[in-house]
Amino acid sequence: MAKVLCVLYDDPADGYPTAYARDDLPRIASYPGGQSAPAPSGTDFTPGHLLGSVSGELGLRAFLESRGHTLVVTSDKDREGSVFDRELADADVVVSQPFWPAYLTPQRIAAAKELKLAITAGIGSDHVDLDAAIAHGVTVAEVTYSNSISVAEHVVMTTLSLVRNYLPSHQVVLDGGWNIADCVARSYDLEGMHVGTVAAGRIGLAVLRRLAPFDVRLHYTDRHRLPIAVEDELGLTFHESAADMVPHCDVVTINAPLHPETEHLFDDELIGTMKRGAYLINTARARIADQDAVQRALESGRLAGYAGDVWHPQPAPADHPWRTMPHHGMTPHISGSSLSAQARYAAGTREILEAWLAGTPIREEYLIVDGGALAGTGAHSYAVHTPAADG
Structure with missing residues (x-):
């Protein structure tokens, strides 16, 4: 029997909901490109309910316990002696969300002698040290595409x-005010602006498609160039690198995974090449942007605004400078955790668990690490980081 350790964010401050704003969700059967939505053998939750917090349990308890497995759910993950650290010692599976990541460091992976599977309920597995997972034979999987459109x-x-x-x-x-001049003194039209995305995968391409009707000029950079037909359809301009692209853009959106090549990519030097008064949107990972460089750029006017919902660390401390820097639109890490997205990534988490517990293959597109190597989506999105690669 397996022990599944699930790390989720806290319930609402006024308690777990007893009613919701809407009665139903649109049914999403497949995603752009044809990938089907999660299809577990069954679910034990109501779509549209809060599943990503502790009491929601991702709808997993009845499924796991009816089969004799153990489910431990906690939000306590960061303090010394946390429930996460205590329970990790003999856990077979760890499940966590990018919004409340249970950081699986090399030290934690080495100490978790029974750990065989790490699941991201959502997308983005950089909170798992992939090199350590490879070295210790831990499979890493995520519910690819489940909340990509939510983020877009x-x-x-x-x-x-x-x-x-x-x-x-x-x-x-x-x-209680009404000073129109105060409101419009920093207000512009998006129409006609140049907008570029760093990475044009599932999220980046979805952003481009959604912005095209605003009659903007679209740019992108990615390790994998899009088909010419897509470039022609959307009127895209391809750039070999972020450094090549950002001087042309009024708005830059970051939609790349965090890895050594993207960490602190947006530093003083790169931001300094952006148009004065450009906007930077980061819903990818906080460490792709240098924290202090962003603050300096907003204070100097190099950037007209910065927004996103990714922080480092998460949760962000009360004195995090991004809470008080000027002209920002930051939120807690919520972009991919709408109630709509939760229904999909909870179902996908169960689908992954069903396959793993039955000894059958996990969907290729869900795999990040498998069999001691990058696999599936992981092989496309990440690179193994070794000391030699730094040179």
């Missing part, structure tokens, strides 16, 4: 919010 929608929302100066204007209403 968030990118569009925050782009418009910054460019149109929405958040300060809304605050004027909340404060």
